[in-house]
Amino acid sequence: MQYFNAFLKRKLYNKDGIYNLEVTDSSTKKVTDFYKITPFPNYKNDENKQTILDKGDKNLLAKQFKKFIGFNKDILEVGCGTGQLSIYFALGTNNRIIGLDPTIDSLKLAKNFSDKHRITNTTFVNADIFDDVLADNYFDFIWCNGVLHHTKDPYLAFTTLIKSLKKNGYVLIGLYNKIGRFRTLFRKYLSRIIGKRIFDWFDPTLKKLKLDKEEKNAWIRDQYFHPIESLHTLDEVLSWFDKNNLEFISSIPSSDFDYNYKNIFEKKNVGTLYSRVFNQFSMIFSRLGSDGGLFVVIGKKK
Numbered sequence: 001m002q003y004f005n006a007f008l009k010r011k012l013y014n015k016d017g018i019y020n021l022e023v024t025d026s027s028t029k030k031v032t033d034f035y036k037i038t039p040f041p042n043y044k045n046d047e048n049k050q051t052i053l054d055k056g057d058k059n060l061l062a063k064q065f066k067k068f069i070g071f072n073k074d075i076l077e078v079g080c081g082t083g084q085l086s087i088y089f090a091l092g093t094n095n096r097i098i099g100l101d102p103t104i105d106s107l108k109l110a111k112n113f114s115d116k117h118r119i120t121n122t123t124f125v126n127a128d129i130f131d132d133v134l135a136d137n138y139f140d141f142i143w144c145n146g147v148l149h150h151t152k153d154p155y156l157a158f159t160t161l162i163k164s165l166k167k168n169g170y171v172l173i174g175l176y177n178k179i180g181r182f183r184t185l186f187r188k189y190l191s192r193i194i195g196k197r198i199f200d201w202f203d204p205t206l207k208k209l210k211l212d213k214e215e216k217n218a219w220i221r222d223q224y225f226h227p228i229e230s231l232h233t234l235d236e237v238l239s240w241f242d243k244n245n246l247e248f249i250s251s252i253p254s255s256d257f258d259y260n261y262k263n264i265f266e267k268k269n270v271g272t273l274y275s276r277v278f279n280q281f282s283m284i285f286s287r288l289g290s291d292g293g294l295f296v297v298i299g300k301k302k
C-alpha cells in the first residue's frame, strides 16, 4: 500500500514504518551494498537516549545546529545512515525530523532505536536523493554531512536536496576537501604498499578514540575502501550556492581570517581566494585534516 505525507512529493510504500522507494541506480546500489556490511555510524549494545545526547553534545557543529533550530521546525537529514544524529536532533524537542538514506539496513537500526525508546518525532525514508521524492520548499533546515562525495554526481544531488529547502531556510553541507584530505589519501596509497597495519600506526582517529573492533573496521572501510569518493573545494561550493540562490553564511575552516567558530550560523565574511586556499591548506596540519579532511559550508536560501 502506498501512502502520502506532506513532506513527500509523491506516494511511497511504507514497510515496517519506513517510507520506501526501491533504489535502482547502479552507483547508489554500490554504496548501499558497501554500508550493508558496516552500517555507519553503528550502535553499541548499551546505546540509549542519554548516550546519543552525550555524543551529539560533544559534536560542536551538531550541538550548535540543534540550539539554532529551536522548536517546532521541519528538519531533513540527507544520508542519515543509522540515524543517530536525526535522533539527537529529535530528542527533547517537538521538531519533526525526516532522515533519508538509500541503505535500508542502516535505517532499520534507526527505526528500531526510535521505536524502542519511544521517539515519535523521527520519520525515515529509504530512498536515493536522486529520486527526488521530497516536497519542494518544505524544510526549515537541511543537514547533509559526509554524503554528497559518496554519490555519482554531488552537484546534482545538491540541487535536488536544495529544492526541498524553504525560503530563508538553512542548509549545512559537509564534504571531503581536495586539499585537506591529503593525509588520509597519503595513508591510503601507502597502505597499498605496506599493508593495512599502517592504519593502526598512523590514523589519528584510530589512535585517539577507543574504538571496538567493529567500529574500527567501519572507520577503516569508510575512509580507505569506499567505492565512490570525490573531493571538493570551498570555491566549488560557493559557486553551487551562487547558482542555486543561496547566501553564504559561514564555513569550517573559515573562508576568511576569522577563526571564531562559536556561532556558525552568524553571517561571516566570504574572504578572498587567498584566504580560502590558505585555510584549506592549513587543514592538513589541523584536526580537520587528521580526521579525514571534511569541510563544512552553511548557506541560507534567498
Ligand SMILES: C[S@@+](CC[C@H](N)C(=O)[O-])C[C@H]1O[C@@H](n2cnc3c(N)ncnc32)[C@H](O)[C@@H]1O
Pocket: 028, 031, 032, 035, 040, 041, 078, 079, 080, 081, 082, 100, 101, 102, 103, 106, 127, 128, 129, 130, 144, 145, 146, 147, 150, 151, 222
Ligand atoms: C559516511 S556515511 C555518513 C552518515 C551520516 N551522515 C554521518 O555523518 O554519520 C554516508 C551516508 O550517505 C548515504 N548515501 C550515499 N549515497 C546516497 C544517495 N544517493 N542518496 C542519499 N544518501 C546517500 C549512505 O547510505 C550513508 O549512510
